[in-house]
Amino acid sequence: MKKGNIGEKVKKKKTISLSTLFTLLIVFVVVFSITLSSVLTTVQSSRSIRDTAKISTEQTIKQVAGNLDGYFKEINDILKQAKEYQTVPSSLTNYLKAVIYARKDILVSIIYDENGNIKEKFDTFNPITPVNPETNLSFNKEEFAKLKYNNIFISEPHVQNMIKNEYPWVVTFAIRLEDDLTTPANIVTFDVSFDWIANMINSIGLGQNGYAYIVDDDFNIMYHPKQTMINAGIEQEIKLNNKFINNTLIEDEMVYSSRSLYNIDWNVIGKSSLKGIKTNQMVNAIINISITTILSIVLGILGLLLFRKFLSMPINNLIREINAFEKNFDKFEVDKNITVEEFRDLSNSFSEMAFNLQRYIAKIEQDKNVLMKTELKALQWQINPHFLYNTLDSITWMCEHGKTEDAVKMLSALARLFRISISRGKELISVSKEVEHAECYLIIQSYRYKKAFDYTFEVEDKVKNYLCNKITIQPFLENALIHGMSPVDEMHIDIKIFEQDEKLVIQVIDDGVGMSEEQVQKLLFDSESDNKGIGVNNVNKRIKINFGEEYGVKIDSEMDEGTTVTIYLPIIKDDEGK
Amino acid sequence: MKKKILIVIALLAVLVLAITCSGCAEREKDLVVFIPKSKNSSFWNAVKTGIKSAVSAYNMDILISAPDEEDDFVTQNVLIENAINMKAQAICLSAIDYEKCGAMVDKAIENNIKVVIIDSGVQSKKPLTVIGTDNKTAGAKMAQSLLNIQGEINIGIINSKAYSKNLQDREEGFCEEIKEYSRMKVVEKVSIDMKSSDAEIEATKMIKSGKVNAIVTFNEIMTIGVGEALRVEDRRDIFCVGFDNHKKSVQQLEEGYVDVLIVQNPIAMGYMAIEECYNQLKNISKSGINRYTPSYVIDRSNMYLPENQKILFPIIESAY
Numbered sequence: 048m049k050k051g052n053i054g055e056k057v058k059k060k061k062t063i064s065l066s067t068l069f070t071l072l073i074v075f076v077v078v079f080s081i082t083l084s085s086v087l088t089t090v091q092s093s094r095s096i097r098d099t100a101k102i103s104t105e106q107t108i109k110q111v112a113g114n115l116d117g118y119f120k121e122i123n124d125i126l127k128q129a130k131e132y133q134t135v136p137s138s139l140t141n142y143l144k145a146v147i148y149a150r151k152d153i154l155v156s157i158i159y160d161e162n163g164n165i166k167e168k169f170d171t172f173n174p175i176t177p178v179n180p181e182t183n184l185s186f187n188k189e190e191f192a193k194l195k196y197n198n199i200f201i202s203e204p205h206v207q208n209m210i211k212n213e214y215p216w217v218v219t220f221a222i223r224l225e226d227d228l229t230t231p232a233n234i235v236t237f238d239v240s241f242d243w244i245a246n247m248i249n250s251i252g253l254g255q256n257g258y259a260y261i262v263d264d265d266f267n268i269m270y271h272p273k274q275t276m277i278n279a280g281i282e283q284e285i286k287l288n289n290k291f292i293n294n295t296l297i298e299d300e301m302v303y304s305s306r307s308l309y310n311i312d313w314n315v316i317g318k319s320s321l322k323g324i325k326t327n328q329m330v331n332a333i334i335n336i337s338i339t340t341i342l343s344i345v346l347g348i349l350g351l352l353l354f355r356k357f358l359s360m361p362i363n364n365l366i367r368e369i370n371a372f373e374k375n376f377d378k379f380e381v382d383k384n385i386t387v388e389e390f391r392d393l394s395n396s397f398s399e400m401a402f403n404l405q406r407y408i409a410k411i412e413q414d415k416n417v418l419m420k421t422e423l424k425a426l427q428w429q430i431n432p433h434f435l436y437n438t439l440d441s442i443t444w445m446c447e448h449g450k451t452e453d454a455v456k457m458l459s460a461l462a463r464l465f466r467i468s469i470s471r472g473k474e475l476i477s478v479s480k481e482v483e484h485a486e487c488y489l490i491i492q493s494y495r496y497k498k499a500f501d502y503t504f505e506v507e508d509k510v511k512n513y514l515c516n517k518i519t520i521q522p523f524l525e526n527a528l529i530h531g532m533s534p535v536d537e538m539h540i541d542i543k544i545f546e547q548d549e550k551l552v553i554q555v556i557d558d559g560v561g562m563s564e565e566q567v568q569k570l571l572f573d574s575e576s577d578n579k580g581i582g583v584n585n586v587n588k589r590i591k592i593n594f595g596e597e598y599g600v601k602i603d604s605e606m607d608e609g610t611t612v613t614i615y616l617p618i619i620k621d622d623e624g625k
Numbered sequence: 626m627k628k629k630i631l632i633v634i635a636l637l638a639v640l641v642l643a644i645t646c647s648g649c650a651e652r653e654k655d656l657v658v659f660i661p662k663s664k665n666s667s668f669w670n671a672v673k674t675g676i677k678s679a680v681s682a683y684n685m686d687i688l689i690s691a692p693d694e695e696d697d698f699v700t701q702n703v704l705i706e707n708a709i710n711m712k713a714q715a716i717c718l719s720a721i722d723y724e725k726c727g728a729m730v731d732k733a734i735e736n737n738i739k740v741v742i743i744d745s746g747v748q749s750k751k752p753l754t755v756i757g758t759d760n761k762t763a764g765a766k767m768a769q770s771l772l773n774i775q776g777e778i779n780i781g782i783i784n785s786k787a788y789s790k791n792l793q794d795r796e797e798g799f800c801e802e803i804k805e806y807s808r809m810k811v812v813e814k815v816s817i818d819m820k821s822s823d824a825e826i827e828a829t830k831m832i833k834s835g836k837v838n839a840i841v842t843f844n845e846i847m848t849i850g851v852g853e854a855l856r857v858e859d860r861r862d863i864f865c866v867g868f869d870n871h872k873k874s875v876q877q878l879e880e881g882y883v884d885v886l887i888v889q890n891p892i893a894m895g896y897m898a899i900e901e902c903y904n905q906l907k908n909i910s911k912s913g914i915n916r917y918t919p920s921y922v923i924d925r926s927n928m929y930l931p932e933n934q935k936i937l938f939p940i941i942e943s944a945y
Binding site: 184203211212216256272274338342345 | 636637640675678682684872873875876879890892893896929931932934935936937938939
């Protein structure tokens with residue numbers, strides 16, 4: 048498996064996608080929310096603006112109409128009062144004089160006869176030049192003829208052309224006073240200055256492009272703030288129709304509100320524009336969305352940077368350490384410089400694991416060394432020169448003394464012994480072969496020790512085909528012969544092999560002199576053995592290293608009683624063999 | 626790491642600043658300076674009415690400054706310079722002198738100020754939009770109105786010393802048209818300072834000389850002077866063609882001393898001039914395309930027709 052490279056690749060990918068995902072998520076959520084709320088707000092507020100515009104236009108026009116109505120009623124009432132005075136001409140004269148004097152807006156008052164001749168005239172500032180009824184714009188022959196008694200006629204706005212050097216716009220109010228048998232009917236008129244009305248209409252504010260104007264019932268313009276522009280043909284006013292009277296409507300992004308006046312056949316129309324509000328709103332919404340998008344991207348980037356610092360960098364560091372460890376675990380040392388709490392725990396666990404791993408590996412190395420050494424030794428002992436010389440000597444002596452039968456038996460045993468020792472290099476041999484090996488040894492030794500001992504083998508049938516380490520039993524037999532023999536008594540050695548608790552158990556039991564605890568310990572753990580034999584220690588180590596700590600050699604000994612060596616081995620059946 | 630954060634914060638700050646500034650900038654109203662030829666004529670008051678109406682419609686700020694005399698081009702140049710110094714966005718100008726006001730107008734244009742001409746233009750490097758009466762046509766109409774006179778028509782012309790484009794154009798249009806009619810002849814021509822008293826003096830001279838049976842003059846001030854001369858001399862027989870609808874002139878028309886008045890639409894002029902300033906500032910229209918307002922030939926026979934009432938007597942802001 049490739050170290051380093053793959054790890055690095057994986058590391059980089061992980062960082063980018065996490066952080067970017069995080070940022071994108073934030074940006075997306077924010078932008079979406081703002082867009083949605085902006086759109087909704089825009090829609091709602093433009094709707095409410097329309098409604099507000101409609102209502103406020105309507106209210107303004109209502110108010111204007113009310114003001115105009117009030118004004119016209121005032122003039123009407125003043126004119127109507129004249130009839131109280133008509134019976135006595137001088138009192139009428141005084142009344143009209145007083146009115147002219149008191150009201151600056153009533154410019155002129157005239158009493159006409161039926162034909163339009165001026166009977167009397169009243170004015171304050173400029174003398175009136177009488178003009179002919181035909182050219183007198185204030186005298187409307189047709190309309191005045193139609194006037195019923197005590198009724199008032201109100202004219203269109205027109206220029207008053209009787210005042211010297213002045214040409215004010217006026218509205219003429221005319222009343223026909225009651226007839227009685229003595230006095231001919233009179234028409235009393237007021238020429239009321241239109242300035243007040245015109246200025247009021249001019250000053251009405253209805254938003255940026257809004258204004259009010261006055262039309263009669265046929266929608267002829269009585270007064271329009273852009274009159275001269277309309278006259279010049281530069282602008283035009285849309286012709287409205289009946290559905291607009293006393294109504295507020297929205298048509299083509301314009302709000303129209305109209306109200307009739309009571310005292311005269313005039314209508315006040317207010318007009319205000321909704322154009323540009325929608326665009327304005329949309330522009331605002333777009334600006335909002337843009338600003339928020341930019342800000343949220345900026346914040347997202349900030350968040351990304353923070354995220355990097357506190358999350359992905361520690362992860363990167365950790366991964367880097369793992370990689371370093373992977374490359375060179377022997378010399379690895381953990382960097383203790385980690386700030387984030389969760390990562391510190393992770394890092395500590397990792398460093399502990401690293402440490403344990405190092406130790407474990409070191410132990411394995413060590414064990415391997417030991418194993419190699421012991422196996423080397425065992426290997427060496429397979430052809431134990433010392434034993435060979437002694438045995439050959441014995442055989443020579445036997446041959447020299449004519450004990451050829453014994454010589455043959457010894458030779459044969461020796462041959463078998465060595466053959467099994469070597470076992471063609473195999474480490475595990477069958478129990479029966481190991482038994483044979485032990486038996487050969489005992490046969491040879493029994494010739495040399497001349498009936499100083501005897502032995503029995505008790506081997507369970509089923510274990511005969513199990514496998515075990517070679518040269519396991521022999522060292523203990525050697526030990527028993529060397530250390531256990533008393534000069535006086537005959538020693539008995541029992542070798543038992545059986546299965547117990549799922550282990551293969553080999554017992555070498557002698558009734559020799561026994562050993563002290565100290566000796567037992569020395570035997571088990573001293574790596575050198577006296578007789579240049581393989582050593583008990585070696586056997587124990589080999590077993591433990593190869594099979595685990597739960598197996599191995601146990602020695603129970605009592606002085607003068609004997610020694611029982613129990614060897615625990617795992618059950619290895621033949622098909623598993625190395 | 627720290628560097629990155631600093632950069633981000635700096636960007637944020639710049640962004641916020643930019644937004645605030647652009648928001649602020651938008652709310653400022655554009656300033657228009659209106660510089661007519663003088664303060665006091667009813668013609669300019671009517672223009673003012675149109676201007677004020679447009680200024681509130683287009684949401685702009687207006688400053689009106691004018692010389693006292695209609696031939697004081699020196700003061701007018703000073704006023705134009707003031708407008709440049711106060712960094713106005715636009716100037717509506719009716720130039721007293723075609724040549725002598727030209728340099729200052731060029732300077733205004735160089736300073737990125739939109740200049741719109743009302744009625745009387747200047748000799749400028751860049752083309753300017755002129756809003757006003759088609760003066761040459763108006764002059765021609767004046768000539769045609771003389772046809773009412775029987776027989777030989779001996780004309781006396783009274784015009785201004787200062788080189789005002791509108792007055793020059795009217796005279797030119799008049800003189801061009803006269804060539805069509807062999808019985809029309811200009812027998813006398815006088816140039817005066819822009820005072821109605823001067824006009825009155827020269828008109829009186831003309832009347833007394835007996836050489837003329839028609840007197841023609843080209844603006845409100847001169848018309849008032851001529852009309853007054855005719856009234857004082859009580860000469861209803863001399864045909865008088867004048868300009869504009871000052872109350873006095875209308876009175877003189879009514880009384881028979883003045884016979885024809887060419888009436889303009891100054892309210893429309895003022896309104897359209899502001900509209901043009903707005904359009905040029907918003908880059909909706911470009912400088913150089915003239916817009917004409919109509920002119921009307923008013924005499925005693927038609928002066929009180931309802932439609933002419935509105936032209937002859939436009940409603941102007943009053944004391945209320």
